Amino acid sequence: MSDIVLQLQDIETCYGKIVALRGINLVVKKGQIVALLGANGAGKSTTLRTISGLVKSSAGKIMFLGNDITRSPAHETVRNGLIHVPEGRRIFKGMTVQENLDLGSFTLKDDGVRKKRMERVFGLFPILEKRRKQDAGLLSGGEQQMLAMGRALMNEPKLLLLDEPSMGLAPFLVQEIMRVIRQLNASGATILLVEQNAKAALKLAHYGYVLETGKIVMENDGNSLQNDARIVNAYLGN
């Protein structure tokens, strides 16, 4: 049981009167990449937003590393090592690349550690080092995604929630991002990945869940999902 990083029990979330999640149960184990698949509006992003505390669940329980974080505000769950890279990247345009990365380590007091982490991020994404003094708003879409992930890594995540990291990117950049995700995972990060690009996500994922209108309708290990006829028909195409 101790290798469970994240566990959602019967999570329900509403936006006003609209019910977005209708009892989600999922488990992410240490060292895994878990994919969360589903069509537009199925509730994938809402699931991540509920986990990180940006929206409050109306019922259910979220356990992170053995602690109940159901009611924790977003800025507190971050301090425990749960980092959410939101959909659309949400980098701070108008601030420099370096300032964006600095803010990623807002909770950190030690400048020496901050510098070490930044070097590690620059190792993963060398382009960010070249552009460190530039306005983040001037980066290309792929570079912005790298910055969003780099900013998250500045916080040394124990669990990384990635929302559509490949959205709007050219195919070779999608591959690049997926390569980095695999690399992060190999160096010990546990990842919950939301993707429209089910094919790319299932190639990486150890385990996957399929969401449909706020409910989990299918779950299995990555390989089985990849070969499941229903998944192939609905999300992977032929």
Added chain:
Amino acid sequence: MSNLDIILQQLANGLILGSFYSLVALGYTMVYGIIKLLNFAHGDIYMVGAFIGFSILSVVSGILGDGWTGIVATMALSMIAVGFIGVIIQRIAYRPMLQAPRLSILITALAVSLILYNLVMSITDGEFKAFTVGLGYEGISMGEVYITFTQMVLVSATAVLMTILHLFINKTMYGKAMRAISIDQDACRLMGIDVNRVIAVTFFVGSALAAAAGVMAGVYYGSIHFFMGFVIGLKAFTAAVMGGIGSIPGAMLGGLILGLLESFGTQIPFIGSEWKDVFAFGILILLLVFKPTGLLGRTEIERM
């Protein structure tokens, strides 16, 4: 007076006026940047700053005298006190309204303004209070131009405060967080930034700067009044809009430009100094017509 003398003299007058405007405009622009509120109570914070300074000075002058030592101590203490008043107002009046429609919080700000100035009016019986300081009128004269040491010190003090603010905004984590919140609050939460806390810090800094301006105005003009915040509130708002509301360098620049425009406006033939407010607001209208984002403002596109 020769033309050059007039220009120099008005430059000096404009700089000091502009200093007051800039310091108050900074609070406007910082609060707008972070929670998109036009804090119409901010002029009254400046006025409260002057009165708090007045009370503190009456105690401090007994210990440190009413020269510069006493004044600097008064200013520092007033800035801290008014900073906390700003935080308390934010906590009680504005924070509960943050999720409400924008108009509701604007009306709240007007209410806070009414409360503050009526409160000070009833405490002071609506009377002018003499802000007695022991500064002479010594200065340097260049031909017909005369600039007092007081003027020079006040302008320098403004420059020092702005430099400190600039370093705070650009070099410290809290300053960066402040700018980031004005861009994307949810993204800030995901970085572990306690948004409410940073908003409180913003109100502290903005109110403290207004208090500094209030004390300086007391020192400079020699008397204070419960209504003194009204016009400067409008002028500082004008300055903030001129510079581009939300932009910190814009507020500094807008304040100085407005101060200079007003003092030089008094020199236009047939337009006497009683027209200087018309001049200031006329410029605002022209600017809103031709460059609505202000001098240093960014174009914001409201997406549907």
